[in-house]
Amino acid sequence: MEYDKWEPIYKKIVEDFGFSEDADANAAQLLSNLLIGPVKADLKDLTDIIKGKDTLICGNAPTLKKDLEQVNPSDHAIIAADGATSVLLEQGLIPAVIVTDLDGDVEKEIEANKKGAIMVVHAHGDNTGKILSFVPLLTNIIGTSQTKPPHGLFNFGGFTDGDRCVFMAHQLGATSMTLVGFDFDDDNVDELKKKKLNWARRLIEGFA
Ligand SMILES: Nc1ncnc2c1ncn2[C@@H]1O[C@H](COP(=O)(O)OP(=O)(O)OP(=O)(O)O)[C@@H](O)[C@H]1O
Ligand SMILES: Nc1nc2c(c(=O)[nH]1)N=C(CO)CN2
Numbered sequence: 001m002e003y004d005k006w007e008p009i010y011k012k013i014v015e016d017f018g019f020s021e022d023a024d025a026n027a028a029q030l031l032s033n034l035l036i037g038p039v040k041a042d043l044k045d046l047t048d049i050i051k052g053k054d055t056l057i058c059g060n061a062p063t064l065k066k067d068l069e070q071v072n073p074s075d076h077a078i079i080a081a082d083g084a085t086s087v088l089l090e091q092g093l094i095p096a097v098i099v100t101d102l103d104g105d106v107e108k109e110i111e112a113n114k115k116g117a118i119m120v121v122h123a124h125g126d127n128t129g130k131i132l133s134f135v136p137l138l139t140n141i142i143g144t145s146q147t148k149p150p151h152g153l154f155n156f157g158g159f160t161d162g163d164r165c166v167f168m169a170h171q172l173g174a175t176s177m178t179l180v181g182f183d184f185d186d187d188n189v190d191e192l193k194k195k196k197l198n199w200a201r202r203l204i205e206g207f208a
């Protein structure tokens, strides 16, 4: 998504949650600085995995394990939203791409990364500690921001890890996007998560 189209949505999110745009921009700059060096993956590597492919986009709702029984994952390029990675690994599936702001089970993500998963790491004002701790341990990273992307970062659009998978797959030319592990009506979540899921629903429904 063009940044000009994303910006008004981002402004509404910032206002709704009371996030600081400056903190988001500083986090993006931090990630940009850390990605100068040999650990970066190329956008072409990511595009090659997604373009012209049927993608399976895995959210981390409690329904994920059961939803996976209804599809044939090996027919798809598997994209995991953060915590979905552990569930996939338990099923013997290694995601091709992990979209994460590093607040899930990062040890499992590092394991998947060592087995070849490209990490699409998102910078925002509330994850700079995680960025500093974990980015040096990763290889094959693409950096994203929710602000205007600084040097070397991308902004495909989207807010939560799950809906950012959808924006990314769409922008990079996926032939289809099958969503599993998305349950926006999950009541077993706290208020903040509920609010984030409502934004995820709203953003994903924009694609329907
Ligand atoms: N019921 C659900 N519970 C949790 N995640 C869900 C659910 N339904 C859909 N998702 C999607 O799965 C993604 C990954 O879930 P995970 O539990 O790892 O959350 P998270 O890392 O805290 O998400 P975020 O960092 O985006 O807030 C979420 O970003 C969300 O878009
Ligand atoms: N500043 C800020 N940005 C975000 C946050 C967050 O907690 N703080 N959480 C996100 C997905 O959950 C995505 N973006």
Ligand SMILES: [Mg+2]
Residues within 6 Å of the ligand: 082, 083, 100, 101, 102, 103, 104, 161
């Ligand atoms: Mg996350």
